[in-house]
Amino acid sequence: MFLEIKNLTKRYNRIEAIKNISFTAEEKEIICILGPSGCGKTTILQSIGGFIKIDGGEIILDGEHVENLEPEERNIATVFQSYGLFPHKSVLENITYGLKFRGYRKKDALMEGMKMLEVLNLKGYENKKVTELSGGEQQRVALGRALIVKPKLLLLDEPFSNLDTKLRVTMRKELLRIRDHFNITMLFVTHDQEDAFSIADRIIVMNKGKIEQIDTARNIYLNPKTEFVLNFVGSANVDRGYFIRPEAIKLSPEGEEATVVGKTFKGFFIEYTIEYNKNIYKMIRLSSEEEFEIGSKIKIEMGMRKI
Amino acid sequence: MGMRKKTIGMMDSMMMVSKNKRVLDLMYKILKISIILLVLVFVLYPFLSVFEKALYIDGRIDFSEFLFIQDEFNLVRNSILSAILTALLSTLFALALSLMTLFISEKQKNIIMFILLLTMVSPPFIGSLTYIELFGRNGFITKDILNLSINPYGLWGIVSVQTLGFTSLNAVLLIGYLESFDYTVIESAKSLKATTTSILVDIVIPLMKPAIAVCFLLSFIRSMADFSTPIIIGGAFNTLATESYLSIIAKGNPGRASAMSIVLFVPSIVVFVIYSHFLKEQQRASKNLRQTQVRMKKTGLYHLIRLLALFFILWLVIQYLAIFTSSFTDKYRGETYFTLQNIIDSIPYVKDSFLRSIIYSMIAGFFATLIGLILSFYSYIMRDRFMKVVDFISNMPYIVPGTFFGLGYVFAFNDYPLKLTGTAAIVLLNLIFRQLPMSLRTIQNSMTQIEGATLNSAKDLGAHNLYILKDMIFPMSYSGLFLSFTNAFISSMTTIGSIIFLVYPSRKVATFVLFDLVSSGKYKVASVLSCIIIIVCLSVSLISRRIFNRSSKYVS
Numbered sequence: 059m060f061l062e063i064k065n066l067t068k069r070y071n072r073i074e075a076i077k078n079i080s081f082t083a084e085e086k087e088i089i090c091i092l093g094p095s096g097c098g099k100t101t102i103l104q105s106i107g108g109f110i111k112i113d114g115g116e117i118i119l120d121g122e123h124v125e126n127l128e129p130e131e132r133n134i135a136t137v138f139q140s141y142g143l144f145p146h147k148s149v150l151e152n153i154t155y156g157l158k159f160r161g162y163r164k165k166d167a168l169m170e171g172m173k174m175l176e177v178l179n180l181k182g183y184e185n186k187k188v189t190e191l192s193g194g195e196q197q198r199v200a201l202g203r204a205l206i207v208k209p210k211l212l213l214l215d216e217p218f219s220n221l222d223t224k225l226r227v228t229m230r231k232e233l234l235r236i237r238d239h240f241n242i243t244m245l246f247v248t249h250d251q252e253d254a255f256s257i258a259d260r261i262i263v264m265n266k267g268k269i270e271q272i273d274t275a276r277n278i279y280l281n282p283k284t285e286f287v288l289n290f291v292g293s294a295n296v297d298r299g300y301f302i303r304p305e306a307i308k309l310s311p312e313g314e315e316a317t318v319v320g321k322t323f324k325g326f327f328i329e330y331t332i333e334y335n336k337n338i339y340k341m342i343r344l345s346s347e348e349e350f351e352i353g354s355k356i357k358i359e360m361g362m363r364k365i
Numbered sequence: 366m367g368m369r370k371k372t373i374g375m376m377d378s379m380m381m382v383s384k385n386k387r388v389l390d391l392m393y394k395i396l397k398i399s400i401i402l403l404v405l406v407f408v409l410y411p412f413l414s415v416f417e418k419a420l421y422i423d424g425r426i427d428f429s430e431f432l433f434i435q436d437e438f439n440l441v442r443n444s445i446l447s448a449i450l451t452a453l454l455s456t457l458f459a460l461a462l463s464l465m466t467l468f469i470s471e472k473q474k475n476i477i478m479f480i481l482l483l484t485m486v487s488p489p490f491i492g493s494l495t496y497i498e499l500f501g502r503n504g505f506i507t508k509d510i511l512n513l514s515i516n517p518y519g520l521w522g523i524v525s526v527q528t529l530g531f532t533s534l535n536a537v538l539l540i541g542y543l544e545s546f547d548y549t550v551i552e553s554a555k556s557l558k559a560t561t562t563s564i565l566v567d568i569v570i571p572l573m574k575p576a577i578a579v580c581f582l583l584s585f586i587r588s589m590a591d592f593s594t595p596i597i598i599g600g601a602f603n604t605l606a607t608e609s610y611l612s613i614i615a616k617g618n619p620g621r622a623s624a625m626s627i628v629l630f631v632p633s634i635v636v637f638v639i640y641s642h643f644l645k646e647q648q649r650a651s652k653n654l655r656q657t658q659v660r661m662k663k664t665g666l667y668h669l670i671r672l673l674a675l676f677f678i679l680w681l682v683i684q685y686l687a688i689f690t691s692s693f694t695d696k697y698r699g700e701t702y703f704t705l706q707n708i709i710d711s712i713p714y715v716k717d718s719f720l721r722s723i724i725y726s727m728i729a730g731f732f733a734t735l736i737g738l739i740l741s742f743y744s745y746i747m748r749d750r751f752m753k754v755v756d757f758i759s760n761m762p763y764i765v766p767g768t769f770f771g772l773g774y775v776f777a778f779n780d781y782p783l784k785l786t787g788t789a790a791i792v793l794l795n796l797i798f799r800q801l802p803m804s805l806r807t808i809q810n811s812m813t814q815i816e817g818a819t820l821n822s823a824k825d826l827g828a829h830n831l832y833i834l835k836d837m838i839f840p841m842s843y844s845g846l847f848l849s850f851t852n853a854f855i856s857s858m859t860t861i862g863s864i865i866f867l868v869y870p871s872r873k874v875a876t877f878v879l880f881d882l883v884s885s886g887k888y889k890v891a892s893v894l895s896c897i898i899i900i901v902c903l904s905v906s907l908i909s910r911r912i913f914n915r916s917s918k919y920v921s
Contacts, residue, residue, distance in 0.1 A: 107552075111660075128555070129552065130556065130557075136556045138549035139549075140549050141549070144567075146574075155567070156557030159557065159558040159559055160558065203557070204556070204557075207558070
């Protein structure tokens, strides 16, 4: 395994922020830690980056134990949520700063920096102040600054939280492109399900300092292992240990009868509330499909599954 | 807070009589005009009086009083020289202290903050007092330990005493600035393998530039304006501030004193303009939201920082130990022994001045805060253009040296219709308006938390502006008001410059008595008095911090 985390534990004033966290990542994999705020996901990231002292556990990167090393001794780079750019330095100075501590001559460092700017589509920005850049551009500078030192692992803390919806979509694609270009392993933290689903190879769902499930996006959604995962990722109808996603309720002439009791138009889909077996369920149909009026009877097939 | 409820209730019953809008409008105007009049009469008028005294001779404008710049250029040179040295050193030590907080635990940081607080609640010439006791001709360190007989007076005496006194405020400013820092900047640099020295030199110190500049400039003005240190330990080294003071006390030449004060005032105003510019830049700095501590390796530049910081802290601790021990000891044939005699000796001095000092300071704190609140309401909340000008004028006592403001009162209020010289009122008014700028700043700082939407909602529901002041602004800026009162109280307890010409001999205040004692060489009794002033101010400050922390839970 390229990255191995074993039994990671961190306490703040005796309260465990994370407890016995273990997972692995392969080379070039993108792993996403997904969870609500306060679930301990950022704590994991900071522990791996070395910015906080852990109370127990091991962190093994490419066969080397790093848990007792200072951040500057780990071959890991971090892109912070607020980017942590040096506001008094230019774009190029920001990007090449790390090369200063790796024995680069100034001329070589500048050349590397210019190459990086090209990869990031930031050519022509080299002498701008970072404070003059837009959010997306600032993020690319932060990425470039981290990547130029060729780290073994790149950590990203809520990388898209400061960007608007449209820009998010672009930056997700950017990130995948950059991964392919540099062949780098990434671990990122987010509370946004779409971020996780769009770019992660595997997702770690966390709650209250513990891992609930580690799996691909597809499995997390279709085969949630716990009720928390079921409800945190998408919505669901739950009844005595069994669940069904709203879009999984099928219409079928041979099905059982249910009554439409409410509906909301939501753009590309319509959300219905239906009564079936004296229970209320949420059902989703595409808005291009046949529409039902409130009060009408429909025939449905309800394949409930065990959590 | 029961007191807050009671006050609001009282204001309510005052306004109940007049639910009528026209009466309320009239009250609103009367209140506004009173504030304008107060500021014009007690800030602007005395300020202009100094210019009149210096420039207006026998009914004509005349610059002859300013000839000293040519004839006695050494005064100007001495002032600038000592101010530059003091500003450099006190900024350097403050920088070391503030950077040190990046390497130490929260507990150690609190200890440093407490020691810094001590100097900020001490009377200004306490440094001179201990300097003489430790390094003077019969000083404990120079004579008893090193057995030297050197002349400690002069430029370096002034610079070292002022540096010791000014570093604390600078350090508190810089530490506050560092706390508002976005620490991910440091963490980013760390994850790029930057060394401690590089992080400090490339990232931290360049980002601190505006704050460092503010400290340098602030110390520069404070040093220029300080007359008490050079008077006590300057020896033959005269500065503009001492000469201006002596011109009025010893030579009875108010024109000369005014001209010198004006020359002192010019650099102050230049510095103030730059200072406000930097302040704006400082406020733009991003806020640090995470509470985690940065951990930097203790290498390279750290060692120099620690050396400077420890040296300064040690020096400060020795100073306070010296004051404390000298209150309880005396010497007989070269032997130091424990005694309570100094305390007994100090009783008449304490009796004569202390209660008055405390009462004066409380009154000054209360009115500075009240006027500060009402003026801020008009200028900051209602955004009244004209009141913004009044707000600016009220800030002048902050810019001008204390003695300048004191001289202004002497000239402005020694004649009909406002003959106040020799009364308690002139001292009180001077204290109030001298503290007003700090109060305005503290109050308006707490008002930044009040959202416009809250006030608009109140207006929407039909509240008159006066009700907004009472029901919204007053309770919501409570913490600021409290802080303003405490600061003004402590400041008034320890000030000397602005009231030295105003205090009537039979109505002495504590700092005045202390100044007399130090000047006349009664160091033992002076030490006792200093200790009492420090204890009073420190208790007020600590108690208010406790209450403030508790009350801020209610005021979110």
